[in-house]
Amino acid sequence: MTLLRVENVTKRFGGITANEDVSFSLEAGQIVGLIGPNGAGKTTMFNCIAGYAPPTTGQIWLDGAKITGFTPEQCARAGISRTFQVARTFTSMTALENVMVGAFLADRNVGNARHAALELLAFVNLGRHGERAAASMTISEQRRLAVARALALQPKLLLMDEVMAGLNPTEVKETVEVVLKIRDRGIACLIVEHVLEGIMPIADAIIVLDFGKKIADGTPAVVSNDPKVIAAYLGEE
Numbered sequence: 001m002t003l004l005r006v007e008n009v010t011k012r013f014g015g016i017t018a019n020e021d022v023s024f025s026l027e028a029g030q031i032v033g034l035i036g037p038n039g040a041g042k043t044t045m046f047n048c049i050a051g052y053a054p055p056t057t058g059q060i061w062l063d064g065a066k067i068t069g070f071t072p073e074q075c076a077r078a079g080i081s082r083t084f085q086v087a088r089t090f091t092s093m094t095a096l097e098n099v100m101v102g103a104f105l106a107d108r109n110v111g112n113a114r115h116a117a118l119e120l121l122a123f124v125n126l127g128r129h130g131e132r133a134a135a136s137m138t139i140s141e142q143r144r145l146a147v148a149r150a151l152a153l154q155p156k157l158l159l160m161d162e163v164m165a166g167l168n169p170t171e172v173k174e175t176v177e178v179v180l181k182i183r184d185r186g187i188a189c190l191i192v193e194h195v196l197e198g199i200m201p202i203a204d205a206i207i208v209l210d211f212g213k214k215i216a217d218g219t220p221a222v223v224s225n226d227p228k229v230i231a232a233y234l235g236e237e
């Protein structure tokens with residue numbers, strides 16, 4: 001079943017066309033990677049989907065309902081959560097409080113929000129870290145904390161922006177395992193990532209952007225052998 005449909009989306013900032021006539025779709029429960037060189041328009045596409053910067057033209061559908069032009073809050077209520085490239089944890093709060101902020105939006109009962117937050121901290125392998133100040137956590141821990149907070153909104157679709165950037169191989173592996181567990185809960189994941197060894201083995205599909213346009217869309221095997229993708233992004237290695 002199609003969960004997300006992006007239809008002919010163009011996003012312009014003055015004279016800059018950050019996304020040009022991009023179309024793709026994502027099925028419920030899929031892991032899809034969105035890759036491409038710096039400045040290709042990946043984060044802009046996330047901003048269009050999650051309501052942070054509406055498309056200039058084109059439409060976005062979630063579960064068959066048009067969500068084009070929705071605010072971030074409306075997108076969240078419709079079932080879209082996201083993490084940001086620079087993890088926006090509330091650094092003066094504990095890890096548990098960070099996740100409770102998300103959980104409160106889904107359930108105003110303090111006890112329920114606390115219970116949900118504790119479960120999600122364990123889910124992202126931060127079960128013993130609830131009372132730590134978010135500011136004292138490693139980058140890897142903060143990224144997983146941001147994932148837990150986004151999951152607290154009970155999304156159907158989670159947008160993850162570079163959750164593996166700057167992590168060591170052990171941390172990448174740990175993050176990949178969390179992504180697989182998210183998929184196993186039936187939540188679809190759209191992932192902007194430059195760490196290809198993290199995303200390629202687990203993605204059902206890869207979409208490649210270059211200069212704002214989609215240049216490839218297919219299985220990781222097909223996309224990584226596509227001459228256009230090799231020329232624009234992957235290189236001969």
Ligand code: ATP
Nearest residue numbers: 013016017018036037038039040041042043044045
């Ligand atoms: P990276 O991999 O470096 O994060 P990206 O693929 O996510 O890059 P975007 O951040 O979406 O690329 O940027 C696409 C283009 O749109 C770039 O040329 C960027 O400078 C431009 N752009 C993005 N946001 C804005 C904005 N708010 N105002 C003007 N130009 C913008």
